[in-house]
Amino acid sequence: QNEDLIFERSRRGRIGYRLPELDVEEAPLDALIPRELRRDDDLEGVPEVSEVDVVRHFTRLSTWNYAVDHGMYPLGSCTMKYNPRLNERIARLAGFADLHPLTPEEDAQGALQVIYELQEHLAEITGLPGVSLQPAAGAHGEMTGIMMIRAFLDARDGKRHGRSVMIIPDSAHGTNPASAHLSGFKVKTVKTTPEGLTDLDQLRELCATGDVAGLMLTNPNTLGLFEKEIREICRIVHDAGGLVYMDGANMNALVGWARPGDMGVDVIHLNLHKTFSTPHGGGGPGSGPCCCTKELEPFLPVPRVVRDGDRFRLDYDRPHSIGRVKAFYGNFGMALRALAYILTHGPDGLREATETAVLNARYLAHHLASDYERPYDAPPMHEVVFTDKRQARKGVHTLDIAKRLIDYGFHPPTIYFPLIVQGAMLIEPTESVGREELDQFIEAMRSIAREAEEDPELVRSAPHTTRISRLDEASAARRPILRWRPEN
Amino acid sequence: QNEDLIFERSRRGRIGYRLPELDVEEAPLDALIPRELRRDDDLEGVPEVSEVDVVRHFTRLSTWNYAVDHGMYPLGSCTMKYNPRLNERIARLAGFADLHPLTPEEDAQGALQVIYELQEHLAEITGLPGVSLQPAAGAHGEMTGIMMIRAFLDARDGKRHGRSVMIIPDSAHGTNPASAHLSGFKVKTVKTTPEGLTDLDQLRELCATGDVAGLMLTNPNTLGLFEKEIREICRIVHDAGGLVYMDGANMNALVGWARPGDMGVDVIHLNLHKTFSTPHGGGGPGSGPCCCTKELEPFLPVPRVVRDGDRFRLDYDRPHSIGRVKAFYGNFGMALRALAYILTHGPDGLREATETAVLNARYLAHHLASDYERPYDAPPMHEVVFTDKRQARKGVHTLDIAKRLIDYGFHPPTIYFPLIVQGAMLIEPTESVGREELDQFIEAMRSIAREAEEDPELVRSAPHTTRISRLDEASAARRPILRWRPEN
Amino acid sequence: MRYIPNSPEERAEMLRAIGLESAEQLFASIPEELLLRAPLRTPAAMSEPEVLAKFEGLAARNRAAGRPSFLGAGAYRHYAPTIIDHLISRAEFFTAYTPYQPEISQGTLQAIFEFQTLVCQLTGMEVANASMYDGSTALAEAVLMAERITGRSRVVISTAIHPEYFDVVHTYVQHAGIELARVGYDEQTGQTVIDREKALDERTAALVIQSPNFFGCLEDVQRMAASAHEVGALLIVVITEALSLGLLRPPGQCGADIVVAEGQSFGIPLSFGGPYVGLFATRERFVRQMPGRLVGVASDKEGRRGFVLTLAAREQHIRREKATSNICTNEGLVALAATIYMTTLGRRGLQEVAYQCAQKAAYAARRLASLEGFALPHSAPRFNEFVVRAPVRADELLEQLAAERKITGGLALSRYFPDRPNDILVCVTEVNTRSEIDALVAGLKELTASSVATSLSGE
């Protein structure tokens, strides 16, 4: 089935709504708002469709998407796990969904308690006692964390401390340098060793210059490997007067087993939409709480949610705070879901989830090694990197393998990331996938490896089973068409 | 994507639920229920799966269905119209969904009012003042209506009245004779004229024998034609001492424009899941309210919902009632949806829906006539019959055309019904389809007509775009496998 | 009207395209005098928020919906996992029709096939159909089926079945030439008693019992089967609390020939009595006499497994008046919900829920029996329902309990059995917390304290 743009479906005179009749005396509009301040285009171009048109339109569109509920979605570093329906139901309870953010605290105690409890649990899980739920997504939490480091240094060393360098591994997410830059830091890169870990010697050199503000580290790193020397890494940075920020994107490998706070990390962001399974929604909403040490706590964004006996309130009186990073209190709807996730799992369930996520990745790593190249030998945590090295000899590249996986009914893994691995395929099965589906995925990957040998063109021209074939992204970017117009 | 049976997905030890812990003292089970009364098979074979398995399983299954939300679903006489989401939401309000049917009347006034109001509105729409919502589906309402006729005759003429014949047109739904039979009537058939209407002469003959209990008539009939002589038909039956039951399956052609009560009909059933858009759910639940004249009202099933001033109550004191046809009060959840439908439309909207449904069918009739044979000339109401007569010359039959429509993205119409039309295709677009989709359907049908000429095998082997091709229904019926077993 | 795509302008164009001038002309085949002149007298069209507000107001008047409740008697409160409603709300399921076109209905068909299998597994029977309207109509159909199978026209029914089920059977068979006879129950045990000499004979098509029966007492199904079979009759077992199958020996293992049940316990909302879903299972040899739809396995040309509606030759659209039943639309979506429930709870969960129900009911029974002036009149083993006899009229006591304690305490049996004025049918399920049970006990105790004192002082 095809489905045009909604603008193309529009027909003059169709309606999809009905309002209650206006029940107050009307004033002449000109008396309320002068004509020159009102729009005069009669909203030309905005669709006119019936409710049925809307439902059919978006239902049809939806059928063109792959989703977690269809099967394995092994996007490395994205942690696409099952989104519990219970949590969706909770987020829609009228007592939460209809609550205005500026409601007087007395009449919003339930919501404040939700925030407070989630803060407490995240503190326990990370080992970092200061928590703010205000950041709206991972990159936002990252920015918040880095700004807190900046504020801390300014307070400790005075504004002119000259600590302008943020050290970031070459394997890091692109958001890391972008966030560091937003906080006014220069970025220096620390390399990855042949073992896939941070190069300690280089780190020591970089820290020796006196201008280091901190280190942004993902752990397990984006190669899926735990930084064994994490305590030493933190010591080096701390000794140099810097702070350690940890990117929490990979917390699904650690929850219930190890805590960043115990490792020496100063501040971390979490992705509730990864580790705590709030749905990713095709690109958000996310939620990126920031967790920090006691020393950094004064610098968290305002307002904070605090407890006074039985009562919860908003605390604005935080003179050292970096300020607000968002209006109101963060993506509260995501906090509800994450809290429900934590309560449903309990400590044992959280630990079991982590264990299973790691086991599933390890199982894949074990079974795919015969057909695909692993650039690093160390046993992976919750995700594993392979490359197209063997297949590339036949002209079959990572992109081709990814597209061919679609024909086998799977979402492809993350590809060409981390950047330091040529032709990388970063596979993260998560705990939400059963053994039989892992086996099917392994079988599909092996089959593609065989096809790459025997019929490379079949792989190179994949996918073959989708509504559309590969799209020409290069021309799309050269002459971008970013909106519909009647003449298109 | 494929998906096995859930039994094949089952793995020992998986769980998909968690109960609160038992909070009372446990007694030894043997002391409560002796071992020989308990099951000893440990539910062997019942699935063991996680919540994720369940969600993925049924989500995948769902993607193999065509549904109203995907597009036109022109199943004649089934009235597959849009199912408003608002009505689904209303049916799920806790105050209704959590209400036990044996709740004391005082504490269930809202539910009783819903039933009462719907009864009133259906009475107004049909012109028949006595209404019961107890029947669970169309055929159930039909049976109820016929039993009421039986009870009326028994009361009027004494139990030995000898009125044993129910007259039914040859074009009727199969449920009509089946329901008549259940009420102890013999069926005699009245033929359809070449114009597609009931043969009045034959009806008069059949009514002349003195043993006629009544007539079961669909109007518009299953050929989509309005029985113009309906008043005369009713007069003939009434003069013969019989009653007229109308099958309300086709009420979508009449609501707001004409009323069965005004035509002389004595009793009718409605399909809330057709005319009033309660969702059909892949085969139910339905709801088949029965509406009747004042004379028949005493015979309606008990209990009735009646109003005493501001209060609503159940009335069991109906000595002439045929009795209960179902435990409790009918498919209440469907009553909620139907009432919401009526309130949302209002009188004008109801009339507009009917008008549009008829217009859409007439538009199809007009545009398909060049390529397909219409067995009857009269202008159709809300549905239209075509046949495969022209295509059959090339060996392409109705079934083939139906299957080929699937490839064009449409659900096929009702086929091979009514039985009196060879190779019938009964097309009912309903009001829920817009002109552009009608045009696409017309284009698809024309294209199939061309294919039947030029490449009949293409049509005969359709569908080509579905997960599975045509299934061998004959062998399936010869050696039926009706359940999964471990050894299958 | 927002549910109608074609705007008035489009409709006018379409009319022109087919050569008509007005909408009225579409209805030209309806005689002038039958055309409605005035608008229907139903309320004027309401907007979505107005409709919603109206129903929210009505829902709020159903005061019992949010209260602790011990009502059972054919409809049961159980916890339904959230995923059920999510999955059945997928448009692919709820906006589809009966799966007449198998190539684009495999989702519904496979789910029904799974439903049929689960019903067989739980009841211990060999075949099950795609569902009936509810338990009561399933029972009526079972009685008609027994007549078809045996060619006999007398059916013996226990008085310990749900009274409304009996009424429905009566309505269905009243013109079918079937004679209904009733057998009573032992007031001591609460179980059906068959005076076999009188009750069952060579004209008997079937014996109908319910287990657990209406009073919550388990019947000796095996013995009943033996009695019925001895005279060549079938045993029909009806179950209103389907979750009892998680703990009790399935009727199929006890010799039942037809098992019907109300499936509402499997995750279906109470919804003031419907829609529910009837389960219907029998022996393989009776399958062609079975009413209702059946889904079976079929293969396509490439040999792939698929599912189809099968054995349709039994049904009314082919056999018309000779059909096994007039049922057509059944309860597809509710059967799907029940399938998801059974699957989600699964092998362990169905047993655990049943176990909790039995334990909680036993706890409540113990507590209530210990109250001054209260007694449990029946001695038979029970699952999650039982009768408790109060020292005062049950209906008034329950009304007081509802008004003063906001607890729905159970069913006054006098609703159906006027000769049992003081008896309350109490149902306890896994959703009744201990504190609710304790509140019920305390409430009944305190509300009867004065009357107990009176009667004690009177002794």
Added chain:
Amino acid sequence: MRYIPNSPEERAEMLRAIGLESAEQLFASIPEELLLRAPLRTPAAMSEPEVLAKFEGLAARNRAAGRPSFLGAGAYRHYAPTIIDHLISRAEFFTAYTPYQPEISQGTLQAIFEFQTLVCQLTGMEVANASMYDGSTALAEAVLMAERITGRSRVVISTAIHPEYFDVVHTYVQHAGIELARVGYDEQTGQTVIDREKALDERTAALVIQSPNFFGCLEDVQRMAASAHEVGALLIVVITEALSLGLLRPPGQCGADIVVAEGQSFGIPLSFGGPYVGLFATRERFVRQMPGRLVGVASDKEGRRGFVLTLAAREQHIRREKATSNICTNEGLVALAATIYMTTLGRRGLQEVAYQCAQKAAYAARRLASLEGFALPHSAPRFNEFVVRAPVRADELLEQLAAERKITGGLALSRYFPDRPNDILVCVTEVNTRSEIDALVAGLKELTASSVATSLSGE
């Protein structure tokens, strides 16, 4: 754990299959001393009904959620058609990731393309992105973008914008070398006043105004644009009440260079402040400086139209620290909900909702202004919010109104403006019925009667 398919037994088998003996060995790369020895001190696992009951209890403590309310100030109560939640609850939408693989993400991609188009149509701009976190962060990004475009580092912001938005901008730019300057508003009109001599100069990258502004007053956007452009600065317009676009001249027609808005009004639940959705639109020539994701048209090999994420070269996964922004995950599902809202209301509905908001607010303003002791301090035209000055302290008055009348009467401006103790910011939308408005008026009248009497007698 019911969310984890693999059972303990399966996990044990898998461990064996890869040559391990225990789950602990999976974590061998974590130094011994870092492994947690004790279980986390979070609450023990709860069942589904227990979790639900807990949250229902918490929800019930949010007493304000069900009351008539006149709170606006950046978050608005509007009616959201039921179909929105139904459609965004389709797993295909809400359980998908950012559409990195276009062949299996066309649903999300086409919907975002429609979102971008609708945002352009409503704001009168040429290009819009796939969404930002919310209005406040969108504004911060707009300020950073203006600096990139102009190469200038001074930004002038009206004090009549939402105070929390200003705070967010301040946080974002504090280390970016951008100087924030503020311009005030005229107490009479309620509109921003620019003393151009002082306020805008050649170092100014942008002027930031909100319209309708925080006090509900419409700004003269055209004049502001002229002032900004005269010194080579950009005009950034921020909108918190997106539905005002249904009635008001779009900023794009008034010369705005960047328009950002909070999209919550488009069918998004209040949800105590989030998730909402930021709209971001600008001129075509600035597109490569725009932050956030963009969806564009592309063709496949057969020439079929499809949609892809495009112009990714601006983004951080390619440009890293030189990216236009660090935004990655945005508000996809909320943008989808807003798209469905805009589509369902459509051309007529968006205008009608806006019209009703304006008329109802005007009615409320007239009624409140007529109260003894009350006044409307600002004279500028307004949309659906306005300030009313009470004869007593606003915070205490509103507290009393909530406690005694169960009405949330608006926002005490003193929360953000300590110098305006008696001012209430009142918001009226299409969901406020006349009787709610009348109850508000009556409540305020009666609660202030004594103080008015006192002050009158004092005169």
